[in-house]
Amino acid sequence: MQMPENTFKQAIRKRQVQLGLWVGFADAYVAEALATSDYDWLLIDGEHAPNDLRGVLAQLQAIAPYQSHPVVRPPEGTTVNIKQLLDLGAQTLLIPMVETPEQARQLVSATRYPPNGVRGVGSALARSSRWNQIEGYLDKAQDDICLLVQVESATALSRVSEIAAVEGVDGVFFGPADLSASMDLLGQPGHPKVQEAIVQGIRCVVAAGKAAGVLSADQTLAKKYLGTGATFVAIGVDTTLLVRAAKDLLVHFRGTTAAPVGPSGAY
Numbered sequence: 001m002q003m004p005e006n007t008f009k010q011a012i013r014k015r016q017v018q019l020g021l022w023v024g025f026a027d028a029y030v031a032e033a034l035a036t037s038d039y040d041w042l043l044i045d046g047e048h049a050p051n052d053l054r055g056v057l058a059q060l061q062a063i064a065p066y067q068s069h070p071v072v073r074p075p076e077g078t079t080v081n082i083k084q085l086l087d088l089g090a091q092t093l094l095i096p097m098v099e100t101p102e103q104a105r106q107l108v109s110a111t112r113y114p115p116n117g118v119r120g121v122g123s124a125l126a127r128s129s130r131w132n133q134i135e136g137y138l139d140k141a142q143d144d145i146c147l148l149v150q151v152e153s154a155t156a157l158s159r160v161s162e163i164a165a166v167e168g169v170d171g172v173f174f175g176p177a178d179l180s181a182s183m184d185l186l187g188q189p190g191h192p193k194v195q196e197a198i199v200q201g202i203r204c205v206v207a208a209g210k211a212a213g214v215l216s217a218d219q220t221l222a223k224k225y226l227g228t229g230a231t232f233v234a235i236g237v238d239t240t241l242l243v244r245a246a247k248d249l250l251v252h253f254r255g256t257t258a259a260p261v262g263p264s265g266a267y
Contacts, residue, residue, distance in 0.1 A: 001133045006091045008041055008069035009146035012171055012211035012231050020071070022215065022237040024049040028058035034238060035066035043234060044072045047096050057088050057127070071148070077103070082110040083119055087126035091144050094173055098149040101162040108168030111145050113138055146170045148213065148232075151201060152178035160201050164208035171211035171232060174198045190218055202228045 077095035123129035152175035176189030213232035
């Protein structure tokens with residue numbers, strides 16, 4: 001049995017643009033429906049959406065037959081969380097709230113087996129190794145693991161070049177909602193100061209030879225970040241898309257004005 005290829009990791013290394021969608025409904029049926037839409041990647045959110053390990057597993061299995069690549073965000077970047085998600089078969093992780101290069105190095109270590117890291121060895125129980133049916137899994141696993149770290153504060157942004165330079169970090173993702181909050185602009189991810197901070201951050205990551213990413217449901221901003229050099233960009237959120245479409249449909253028939261469903265939120 002062959003190791004599943006991480007096509008997302010290969011693509012961002014080649015600087016091929018990857019367009020993604022946030023998946024927050026925590027439901028495998030929804031995840032599979034979205035996987036048929038051919039986004040390059042789908043973010044299974046365990047930080048703000050009500051996902052547990054079995055829910056993440058079900059969504060990984062639902063997405064597996066399709067071309068979309070699943071990226072999983074745990075609630076925090078602990079060694080335990082990372083170990084469990086990797087054993088479930090997640091190959092790409094997006095770790096929130098990374099503040100320092102030292103923290104980034106610890107995260108890299110958590111994705112590697114000894115002697116290169118501290119990932120616990122339990123492949124006989126793990127979907128990732130297809131229950132030890134992938135020959136040489138322990139030796140080859142890290143080649144297809146993609147580690148994305150999320151810069152979400154002014155403090156982290158001040159060290160983004162150092163974070164991006166850490167060996168084993170494949171990409172740096174900017175979280176506009178938390179970044180705006182840390183800049184005393186809570187709820188204003190599209191504020192010009194936040195935009196400029198993200199643009200400068202993207203340039204620093206690209207200069208370090210790594211892939212930069214961001215989430216923006218604002219199409220104009222998403223295109224701006226892509227034009228700046230971002231490689232992997234999430235351009236929408238499933239919950240927002242559904243609520244907005246439902247409200248727009250009702251407005252069409254009632255002729256009233258719906259409350260706006262904006263792009264800001266717990267990203």
